[in-house]
Structures are given as structure tokens and as C-alpha cells.
Amino acid sequence: xxxxxxxxxxxxxxxxxxxxxxxxxxxxxxxxxxxxxxxxxxxxxxxxxxxxxxxxxxxxxxxxxxxxxxxxxxxxxxxxxxxxxxxxxxxxxxxxxxxxxxxxxxxxxxxxxxxxxxxxxxxxxxxxxxxxxxxxxxxxxxxxxxxxxxxxxxxxxxxxxxxxxxxxxxxxxxxxxxxxxxxxxxxxxxxxxxxxxxxxxxxxxxxxxxxxxxxxxxxxxxxxxxxxxxxxxxxxxxxxxxxxxxxxxxxx
Numbered sequence: 001x002x003x004x005x006x007x008x009x010x011x012x013x014x015x016x017x018x019x020x021x022x023x024x025x026x027x028x029x030x031x032x033x034x035x036x037x038x039x040x041x042x043x044x045x046x047x048x049x050x051x052x053x054x055x056x057x058x059x060x061x062x063x064x065x066x067x068x069x070x071x072x073x074x075x076x077x078x079x080x081x082x083x084x085x086x087x088x089x090x091x092x093x094x095x096x097x098x099x100x101x102x103x104x105x106x107x108x109x110x111x112x113x114x115x116x117x118x119x120x121x122x123x124x125x126x127x128x129x130x131x132x133x134x135x136x137x138x139x140x141x142x143x144x145x146x147x148x149x150x151x152x153x154x155x156x157x158x159x160x161x162x163x164x165x166x167x168x169x170x171x172x173x174x175x176x177x178x179x180x181x182x183x184x185x186x187x188x189x190x191x192x193x194x195x196x197x198x199x200x201x202x203x204x205x206x207x208x209x210x211x212x213x214x215x216x217x218x219x220x221x222x223x224x225x226x227x228x229x230x231x232x233x234x235x236x237x238x239x240x241x242x243x244x245x246x247x248x249x250x251x252x
Contacts (some may be wrong), residue, residue: 003035011091020098027092031085038082062077086119090130097137109137128171131157132178138183150176151182167198176202177218189226196222213243 004026007030014023093111109178112134119126131153138150158175166169176199183192196219201210216239224233 004030004037005187007033011095014097015091015098018143023095023236024099024229027088027095032042033062034085034088038085049206068129073185080097081114081118082120083123086126086130089115089118090126090133093130093137094133097133103141107142109134114139124160128157128160128175131160132175135178135182139185147182147186149184151179154179154182168202170203170206170208170211171202173199173202173208173211173215177215180218180222184225184236189222192222193226209243213239215225 007026011023011026011030014020014026016226025163033130089111093096093108093115096108096111114162115130115221116127116134119130121127124190135150135153137155138146138153141147142149154175158172158179161172176195180192181200183189185197196215200212200214200219203209216235218233220235220239
């Protein structure tokens with residue numbers, strides 16, 4: 001456990017320093033350690049269950065059990081992973097994507113799908129991060145099927161945040177902005193506007209000024225896509241008044 005904690009710290013430090021290849025190497029070590037730990041725990045549990053099953057019928061049934069083929073777990077890729085592996089799988093995928101090498105996207109996407117399969121239903125943070133990252137990765141692909149997956153993942157991410165955090169939370173607002181970006185991409189600007197209006201209410205409710213500014217900029221950009229330039233200018237002007245001109249850039 002101490003080794004895994006150290007690997008987590010080293011991976012986080014490498015990522016903060018922008019050394020994503022190094023972070024990938026460390027995270028692969030961490031994933032191997034998590035899988036080894038899960039395998040040991042599973043073996044110990046099976047041994048305990050075997051001991052508990054020894055009872056008055058054990059001797060009578062021993063020969064029958066010996067004659068039957070031993071059952072094995074299905075050969076699924078997730079068999080070596082447990083819920084504790086999900087955050088590592090997600091971080092590894094993000095390290096691959098951060099290298100900005102298009103050849104790594106397929107592996108990153110598979111890691112994210114695996115993280116979603118093994119993540120605990122109660123682990124909303126990991127599930128959200130995996131879904132948002134998968135949406136971002138799919139949106140980067142120049143492929144209609146990938147665009148569909150990007151929007152679907154964004155919708156699922158929103159479901160996770162609303163269920164776990166409620167409608168007025170910074171995570172929910174971020175999920176709504178992501179969904180709006182996917183909707184804008186396929187030309188559903190009116191739906192994107194509605195999502196951003198909800199995001200703005202969430203940011204204001206959460207008191208997240210940085211997120212609110214991002215949402216306002218995205219909303220103005222959406223109005224420009226719709227040809228509603230006067231509405232875009234009103235949003236821009238209101239944003240300048242609320243946040244000041246310093247550090248604010250029109251259009252994001």
C-alpha cells in the first residue's frame with residue numbers, strides 16, 4: 001500500500017510538471033500493483049470461502065467435486081481489475097491523451113470504457129471523469145460515430161453529476177458546458193443554449209465565478225453561431241461589467 005501511495009504521488013507530480021510520458025510509465029506500474037493487490041485479495045477470499053464450505057457434506061461430496069471440471073471465471077479483460085483500479089485507468093487514459101499523439105487515442109478510449117465497467121456505482125467522481133474524458137477524446141476524432149459517442153458520454157456524465165451533486169453544483173455546470181459543446185458541433189445550437197442557461201444557473205448557485213465566466217463566454221459564442229449577434233453582445237457586456245475587462249477575452 002505504501003508503494004502504491006508513492007506511485008500515485010509521483011504520477012501526480014509528473015503530470016503537474018507536464019511530463020506525461022513519465023506519468024504514463026508510473027501509472028502503468030501503479031495499475032499493475034492495483035491488479036496484483038486485487039488478485040491477492042480475490043485469492044484470499046476464495047480460500048476463506050472454501051474453508052467455510054467444509055462441513056458435514058464435504059467428505060461425501062469430495063469425490064464428486066474432484067471428478068467435475070473446475071469452474072473458472074470468464075476471460076474478460078476486467079477480471080484483473082477491481083473498483084480500486086478505475087481511478088488509475090482513468091488517470092492513465094488522461095496521461096495518454098495529454099501526449100497529443102492521435103495514435104494513443106484508441107488505447108485511451110478503451111481504458112476509459114474499462115474504467116466505467118469496473119468503477120463502483122457510488123464512485124461518482126471517477127465515473128464523471130471517465131465519461132467527460134471519453135467525450136473529449138471522441139470529440140477529437142473526425143468521425144461521425146465518434147461524434148455520437150462524444151455526445152452520449154457527455155449526456156451520461158451529466159446524469160452522473162445531477163444524480164450525485166444536484167443541479168446547482170460546479171461539476172454539473174461543467175457537464176452542461178461539455179454537452180453544449182457537443183450539441184453546438186452538430187448544429188443543435190438552440191439545445192446548446194438551453195444547456196448553457198442551465199449551466200449558468202448552476203454556476204451562480206454554486207458561487208463559482210471562474211466557471212460562470214466560462215459559461216458566459218460559451219453562451220455568447222453560441223449566440224454568434226445562431227446569428228444572434230445582439231444577444232451575444234449583451235452577454236459580453238454583462239460579463240465585462242461583472243468580471244471587469246482584465247483577464248477577460250471575448251469568445252473565450
